[in-house]
Amino acid sequence: MSLGPHLLLALLEGLVGACVLALTALGLALVFGVMRIVNVAHGEFFMLGAVIAAACAGLVGDPPWLAFGCALLVAPLAVAAVATAADWAVLRRVRYDPESTIVATIGLLYIVQQSVLVLHGPDARAVPAPFYVRLDLGWFGYNGYKLMVAGAAVTLLLAVWLGLGRTRLGLYMRATQQDREMATALGVPVRRVYATVFALGAALAAVAGVLVVPIQQAHYLMGLDPLLLSFIVVIVGGLGSLKGAVIAAFVIGVSDGFVSVLFSPTLAKILATLLVAMVLVVRPRGLFGTSEA
Amino acid sequence: MGASRGGDESTSSSSQARRISRRGALKTGLAGAAAGAGLLTVGGIPAARAAGSDRPIRIGFQVHRTGIGAVYGRWYERTANAAAAYINELGGIAGRPVELVAEDDGTDPRRGAEVVEKLATREQVDFVYGTLFSHVVIGSAPRAGELKIPYFVVSEGYHVASGKLNRYVFQPGITDVRSQITAVAGWMMGNLGKKVAMIFPDYAFGYDHRDFLSAAVEAGGGTVTARIAIPPTETAYSKYFPRIPADTEVLYHVMVGPGVLTFVREMGEHFGSRRPAVFGFVDSLEGVPMTSPGLEFLDGTYLWEAMPRQAGQYDTPHERFYRERVGVGPDGASIRDPKDVSTYSHMFGCWETLFAIKEAVEQSGYRDPTPADRKALIETLEGFHGFNEGRSHPQGPKVFDGRLHQCFGQQFVSKVNAGKLEVVHRTAIEDSRYEPAADYTKMAL
Amino acid sequence: MSTSSARIWLLHAAVLLALLLAQPLLPEYHYVNVARILVLACYAVGYNVLLGYTGLMSLGHAMFFALGMYGAGLPVYYHGVGALPALALGVAASALGAALFGLIALRTRGVAFLIVTMMFGQAFHLTLLHFNVYTLGDQGFILSETIRTLDVAGAAFDLADSRVKYNAALGVFSVCLLASLLLVRSPVGRVLVAIRENEDRTRLLGYNTYLARLLALTVSGTIAGAAGATYALLFSYVGASFASILHSIYPLLWTLLGGAGTTLGPLLGTGLMFYLEIYARDLTTAYLVVVGAVLLVLVLWAPRGILGTLRDRKARWLP
Structure with a gap:
């Protein structure tokens, strides 16, 4: 393949990859931004979304768009319910202490993952996309559904961004993010905001899982990678900053599209991981805001 | 014997x-x-x-x-x-x-x-x-x-x-795996082409394929046009396909793990009908129904099999007996659940x-x-x-x-035809032998 | 102070002596299991120095375990180095690695430190996979049988022998346990605890908290590496799965269960989890669910773990 189409493909893959990344990381960014906690079970919420989509495909069958629609309704609700239960039973009780929360969400990770193993089995299941179009670009073909995923990611990002800026809940969230005690003093129901944000973050992860699963496969161990990628995006972008996370997702996604085509993809991953660690080392305070001692 | x-x-x-x-x-x-x-x-x-x-x-x-x-x-x-x-x-x-x-x-x-x-x-x-x-x-x-x-x-x-x-x-x-590759490489080069691009997982199992197939291709007078290692955690594959040179005659693939379906589907999306001959290891599709969405692309491509999944392709009374006793139906799926495909x-x-x-x-x-x-x-x-x-x-x-x-043992080459694997070649046991590199009998017990 | 000190040393001596004397009573299966537990408990002892006494939570300790493992295993595999020099090389590799890592990572703390350790751990795991030509990647390698003898003072011990495994594991564990006990009871150890409780105040008191934390991380990584090297030599397998993130979660779990900030907690936690997993496996396919359940129970009802709770309620003198 000549250079032009090669670059076109790298760009296309990079952009779609970036959208998927941003979509995957959105929930984590929101939760970290508002609550200052790291949800290690984020990847499992993503996996739950994908597995629920596979279950819907199995139950509803044809047509695929109907099963997909069901999944898009059921998955975020079900996963938000799981998250709310976890918030109520565990996180609230440890007062969202950062380290206890990490330990608790590691525990949650195992429980969710192993429950899926029991209920869904160990198989990787393909889930049909709601529609299938192969776009023939002359030099190579491309899956039209991937472009829809990218579109959906952009829409969701905009929705969350608008929601934060224009709604009362968004106002509460920003107030809580900036100063939890002051927000409480001003009558913001912080506890309810926390529960809502945690459920919302989980629902977003589930939606990402539903959207992404037709271009991947549903598997009970699929959660770890999205988790690590989300960490990378959220950290590079600046924790708590949605805009930063989006920019980071695009920089990482597009550069990954090029780097792993030109160099070894594993090497690219090693370098990206180390880069993220160094960002944290060099600017811990800047990226973590002021809540860290 | x-x-x-x-x-x-x-x-x-x-x-x-x-x-x-x-x-x-x-x-x-x-x-x-x-x-x-x-x-x-x-x-x-x-x-x-x-x-x-x-x-x-x-x-x-x-x-x-x-x-x-x-x-x-x-x-x-x-x-x-x-x-x-x-x-x-x-x-x-x-x-x-x-x-x-x-x-x-x-x-x-x-x-x-x-x-x-x-x-x-x-x-x-x-x-x-x-x-x-x-x-x-x-x-x-x-x-x-x-x-x-x-x-x-x-x-x-x-x-x-x-x-x-x-x-x-x-x-x-x-x-x-070395004997499997040794057995089928000759058939692949004789029937599909001698310029081979390889796609394999970036870990030890993939390196066995890389090394032994490269050796077999070179020994058979062919050339390996590309060796593309894909990390086991990869979820998107389209970006790797441009690395396959245009003059490639055979694309050799072996992938395992939960990403294989995506891999095959994206390979299909990428090439469409203008593809080189494709030869793969069925490891990619063990446990996967051939009717899965996206696998249509594999139609007309070839797969190594150790034992033909499709009933009747290696039709012996022993094979029928074994299939029945394990509970495998004619398409290679469990008798009880057609979605539960065997390995x-x-x-x-x-x-x-x-x-x-x-x-x-x-x-x-x-x-x-x-x-x-x-x-x-x-x-x-x-x-x-x-x-x-x-x-x-x-x-x-x-x-x-x-x-x-x-x-x-013997190995099989099967062609995918309308979602079914049809055997086109069976190798002799001798085809799979290589120079032995070890002798356990000299070790202490 | 002196009676409490005597009591502490007596307790540790008694635990080690019990482990030494229990040997004839242990059936073969449990015999080698306890040997495994002792090696893995070293890993947790190392982890505890950092989490329990310095208050730094790491999700990348598998990196140090693997550094010890590969530091010992690669020279054996490529150059036929003997078991004891290999152990020394493994320990040295992890000590060096931990110190260098500490120089970089200790600029952060809290959650940032945790994520940095996780990222470095992940990068190290990927590096082992990427340089497959040298490390043999995910498949790993076996240490050849010819080096599997331990020459100590003229006597040759066969590492395949269960008794040798057990006593070697116990030896390494004793050294690690006593090292951690000495550290936490030393003036430096008290500084570490002070950092855990309030780093700013400790710094204001004139202590160089950065150096103290660096020391803690180095000791912690070295002990974890000693565990990795010992594991490689006793069970003769070296592989990248030991560097995975899940292998970093285990010492956290073991330490929290036994009691972070208690010297004997890691041993107790490792042993309990080891058998809990085995029995859970007899009951359900999804036996790893016990890992999750134990973590949640600990977070909710016993954040100080078993020995930590015991110390709070009954025996305040426990170190």
Whole structure:
């Protein structure tokens, strides 16, 4: 393949990859931004979304768009319910202490993952996309559904961004993010905001899982990678900053599209991981805001 | 074929085995009682041991029930259970019933070694058997060697034949990846083309393919136009396809793990109808229905199979018998659930290995897990030259190389036609032989 | 102080002596299991120095375990180095690695430190996979049988022998346990605890908290590496799965269960989890669910773990 189409493909893959990344990381960014906690079970919420989509495909069958629609309704609700239960039973009780929360969400990770193993089995299941179009670009073909995923990611990002800026809940969230005690003093129901944000973050992860699963496969161990990628995006972008996370997702996604085509993809991953660690080392305070001692 | 007496029923015909069998019949009552006692121990030794040679032959089954190997593990377990049930119908091993003691290793090398430990010392099994994933085999083999317990793997890895394991490890029921590649490379170059681009997973299993296929292609006068290693955690593959040079005649792919469907689908999306010939290893699609969305692209491409998934493609009475006993339907899926597709090109190894154990036990006069009996078993097995095709070896005849502890067998090339795999070529056993690099028989016991 | 000190040393001596004398009583299966537990408990002892006494939570300790493992295993594999020099090389590799890592990572703390450790751990795991040509990647390698003898003072011990495994494991564990006990009872150890409780105040008191934390991380990584090297030599397998993130979660779990900030907690936690997993496996395929359940129970009802709770309620003198 000549250079032009090669670059076109790298760009296309990079952009779609970036959208998927941003979509995957959105929930984590929101939760970290508002609550200052790291949800290690984020990847499992993503996996739950994908597995629920596979279950819907199995139950509803044809047509695929109907099963997909069901999944898009059921998955975020079900996963938000799981998250709310976890918030109520565990996180609230440890007062969202950062380290206890990490330990608790590691525990949650195992429980969710192993429950899926029991209920869904160990198989990787393909889930049909709601529609299938192969776009023939002359030099190579491309899956039209991937472009829809990218579109959906952009829409969701905009929705969350608008929601934060224009709604009362968004106002509460920003107030809580900036100063939890002051927000409480001003009558913001912080506890309810926390529960809502945690459920919302989980629902977003589930939606990402539903959207992404037709271009991947549903598997009970699929959660770890999205988790690590989300960490990378959220950290590079600046924790708590949605805009930063989006920019980071695009920089990482597009550069990954090029780097792993030109160099070894594993090497690219090693370098990206180390880069993220160094960002944290060099600017811990800047990226973590002021809540860290 | 040398030491094997083959035959369908593999009944024990040596006088020794018959003697044991008769004695077994006299004391079944006692053995049954002991077996019923289960794990009750007398002075740290399971009560079953007290019954001496009339107790069941206990075979530890190290299975990947969880972790990345779980799909294979489920079918390995079904096949092993079916084989054990059939052997018991035939009168057991040397007249003694077979009992499988299954234990999950989570497809993890650390647990693998711990499972070998538990099976050997707590369950006091006679042998350990059934491991598939190479890293688990390599992680578990040292402990099996230290415990001096015969360890039969069903892994298709090149680790046994490479000589890096130990004298207690055998692979008598499934061929290794090097022999598979050696067998089919010639056909691929003769029929599809000599300019080969390879796509393989970026870890040890993929490197076996990279190295052995490269060697075979170069030996056959062809060239490898690209070697594309893809990380095992990858979820998007489109970006790799531009690296395949335009003059490539054959695209050779082997992928395993949960990403394979995406890989195939994206390969199809990328090339459309303007693709080179495609030759793959069915490892990519084990446990996956050929009717899965996106697999239409594979129509007209070729796949290596160890044992044809589609019924009737290798139509022997033994194959039909085996398929029925394991519970596999004509399309390779479970009879009970058409979505539950078998790992047909691997799991026969569990069936055949159990029969290899049976033959080795009966011919060596093995009775108890004592050093002398184990030595006799290992030396007997090393003296085998092969196994005849039959109900006990439904995949086909095998040549066994006692120096390598490894068997060799026929391989198949199948063409995908409207979602069905149709055999177009069957290799001879000789096609898969290579220069042996090891001799376990010279190692100490 | 002196009676409490005597009591502490007596307790540790008694635990080690019990482990030494229990040998004839242990059936073969449990015998080697306890040997495994002792090696893995070293890993947790190392982890505890950092989490329990310095208050730094790491999710990348598998990196140090693997550094020890490969530091010992690669020279054996490629150059046929003997068991004891290999152990020394493994320990040295992890000490060096931990110190260098500490120089970089200790600029952060809290959650940032945790993520940095996780990222470095992940990068190290990928590096082991990427340089497959040298490390043999995910498949790993076996240490050849020819080096599997331990020459100590003229006597040759066969590492395949369960008794040798057990006593070697116990030896390494004793050294690690006593090292951690000495450290936490030393003036430096008290500084570490002070950092855990309030780093700013400790710094204001004139202590160089950065150096103290660097020391803690180095000791912690070295002990974890000693565990990795010992594991490689005793069980003769080296593989990248030991560097995975899940292998970093285990020492956290073991330490929290036994009691972070208690010297004997890691041993208790490792042993309990080891057997809990085995028995859970007999009950369900999804036996790893016990890992999750134990973590949640600890977070909710016993954040100080078993020995930590015991210390709070009954025995305040426990170190």
